[in-house]
Amino acid sequence: MHRARRATKNIYRGASFHSMHWADVVAEQLLQHNQAHVLATAITPSGPIHVGNMREVLTTEAVYRALVDRGGHAELIYIGDTFDPLRKVYPFLSDDYQQYVGMPLSEIPCPCGRHESYAHHFLSPFLESLEELGVHPTVYLAHELYGEGRYHQAIRRALDGADTVRAILSEVSSRDLSSSWVPFTVRCPSCGKLQGEVVDYRYPSVRYRCPSCREEGEVDLRQGGVGKLPWRVDWPARWSMFGVTFEAFGKDHAAAGSSWDTGQRIVREVYGREPPTPLVYEFIHLKGKGAMHGSTGTAVAAEDMLAITPPEVLRFLLMKTEPSRHIDFDTGFGLLDLVDEYDRYERIVFGLEEEQAGVKEAERIYWLSQPHPRAAHVMSAQVPYRHLVTIVQIARDWDQVKEILRRNGEIGELSAYEEGKLRERVDKVSHWLDRFAPESVKFEVQDSLPDIEVSGEMRAFFVSLAAALGEQPWDAEAIHQTIHAVAQEQGMPAGRAFRYLYLIVLGQTKGPRAGYFIHSLGREFMLERLAAAAKAGA
RNA sequence: GGGCUCGUGGCUCAGCUAGGUAGAGCAGCAGGCUCUUAACCUGUCGGUCAGGGGUUCGAAUCCCCUCGAGCCCGCCA
Known part of the structure; x- marks a missing residue:
């Protein structure tokens, strides 16, 4: 707001992002120079690849889509830095790895033994995640590129131009390099x-x-x-080898005197070509846990995020946020809010809700968020995510979830697409409940009457309620009212009545809204449980 | 020491490129036939747009300064 917008060129804001989606702005800028583009992304698989890195790939892929939408020719490549040496024994490694420090990641044994190498161990799940997100880059592995001699000429030039490289590095990054230092x-x-x-x-x-x-x-x-080649030379070498015209990178590479600054000069002065158009992205933080860093072992891997977040929602988070803004990923309730927000955009796109203030470019963001845009011409069967959190805990498996939703009239006949989407969400919710959900939303429907003391008051309430529920239509709202009516008959505050019900079903004093909850449990189950409770109190 | 981002109601943010005295979601509160409960609906409270100065008839929006928060670089990638 009051931040200074300097007149000097600012690589963080190459152009205004306000009237169009940022991906479109970048695409138009690129097309002014050329119709054909190579968009590069790269990541070092030295540890679990976290969502921060996911941003790099998705940001680039959004620009890729925007280019293709405009009739440009674009190629999306992904380079796995598998030839980087292992820096140190990270916290998630056993001490045995001490012996491998300094060796290329591609030549170190896999920590779990199921992958070809250390590098593959961390790269494979990430590439699978990309698949799920609908990102399909051409993948190159650095150890193969080096091994096949693809770097031959680039290395030769770097060595021949060692003096130039050394001068650039010491000028731009004020590094103190000895005269014998060579970039290899x-x-x-x-x-x-x-x-x-x-x-x-x-x-x-x-x-x-x-x-x-x-x-x-x-x-x-x-x-x-x-x-x-050392990183600062390897990077411009790649631009040259692949003809890279666009690259998104984290702000760690963009600070003054950093590898972007040296890279620009090296690519011009050693490799004789222009640097790609840059786009700097901010990092993703886990809410309350600070920055995510693969190397510290505190990060949550990208595949873990994807296990609890539908792919279109993860994309949505990144598409609706300008790359230059940092993101706090909240794995608690914030995730539920995010999914709700996505659903709202979907309703707007399909004309079920009016676009309001606070919603930006709903249509564009929605389509960029689709892993498979062609498949998403039909709206998905929306069941609020928060609701699923409850249903999933009541049901034992997918079929039961479906049955409950049907019985409640919340879904009808589903197309294959709708069913796939819904089922995916149910899976994600289950993982979320297992690993991230706050305790306050968790509950477990007890198979049999929990071990509780049933007082006379409770017993009387259960008997009357069973009778009342037995002879009325099975309707959520009606159940809710019946509970109140029966409680009142017994001269009992409603709060106590609900507490008793949660006790015999869940073994705890709180639970989801009783009417809907009991409705979802089904009449048979509820009547049996009430009978059992009444008997226990007899 | 240098670089970037951010500072708008309790929380998360939109609005700022082309100035006309603020807008969502969540939370809160109040209702939904005597009903505090974590999925529903309706209504509603709430902000001197971090602070100061400037330009202007008019600034959250443009310019300058200050303060505050976060991150990054100055090892390696």
């Missing part, structure tokens, strides 16, 4: 660590010394996988 690290053939220091270079051979095992030797650059 050799993978020591003897110990496998990516730490070999270059002592001499005469193309195509590189002499190195390994600080770890003290080995000295020579490698041939024409062979693949003999070493790696």
Whole structure:
């Protein structure tokens, strides 16, 4: 608001995002330069990949869609940084991993033993999540790119231009580099660590010394996988190799003197081409838990978020928020609110609700949020998420959920699409209840009468209520009123009556709104339970 | 030391690109035939738009300054 909007160019706000969706603004900007684009994203799988990283891919994919919508030609690529060395033994690793520190992630054993490597262990679930989110990039793995010699020319140029690289790094990032520093690290053939220091270079051979095992030797650059460019050079090298024209990256790369600043100069001065159009995104935080960092082990993995959030809702969260704004992801009640908000947008898009203030670009955001836009021409059978939280706890399985919803008249015949969507939500709600839901919304319907003391007052209430409920239509509102009527007959405050009912069904004193709740439980169940309770008090 | 974002009712935010004295959702409160309860509906309370100055007939919106909050970089990626 009162923040200064400097006149100097600001890569955080390349253009105004106000009259159009941000993805469209970026797409138009890109199309002014060129009709064909390569959009790159990349992530280092050194630990569980968190939702913060998800933002990078989804942000880029939104721009991709906007480009394609405008008739542009676009390619979405994803590079897994599988050739990066393991930095340290992260908290989620066993001490055994000490021996692998310094080795490329692709050559370290999988922590669970079920994947090809350490890198795959963390990358695979993330790629599966992308699939669920409807993101389909062309995937490249860095260790393959290096191994196949794709980096050969880029490495050669970096070594030939070592003086330039060194000058840029020390000028722009004010790093203190020795005159012998060279932008290449050799993978020591003897110990496998990516730490070999270059002592001499005469193309195509590189002499190195390994600080770890003290080995000295020579490698041939024409062979693949003999070493790696440091990040600050690797990045511009990729832009050059793939012809990248757009890249979204976190603000960690965008600070003054950071890799974006050095990368721009290196790509121009060493690789002779222009840098991509940048888009800086802010991080996603877990509400109340601070920033999410894969390396600290405190992060919640992207796949965990997806386990509790319908994919279109996760996309929705990112699509409705400008990339430059940070997001607090609330895994508690906030998640329920978010799903409700999504549903509201859906109703607006399908004309069931009027667009109001506080809703922006409903249509565009809704379509960008669809994992499979073509399938979503029909509205989904909306059952409020909060309601599902209750239903899921009453029902034992999907069929029962469906039955209860039918009995309540909340759903009719479902198309395959509707049923799929609803079932997906039920799955997500179940996971949420298991792992994130606040205790206050949890309950468990007891299979038999809980072990409680039934007083005379309770018994009388149960008997009368059973009689009254037995001879009336099974209707939520009617049940609610009957409870009050019977309680009044007995001269009992309504609150006490409800407490008794929750006690015999749940074994606790509170629960979901009684009328609807009992209705969902079914007449047979309720009458049996009342009878059992009355008997216990006899 | 440097960079970015944010500061609008209890909470989360929209509105700011093209100035005309504020708008949603949630929460709260009150109702829904004597009914506090976590899914429903209706109504309603609530904000000197962080503060100061400037431009203007008029500023949450534009300009300048101050304060506050968060994050990032200055190891590696």
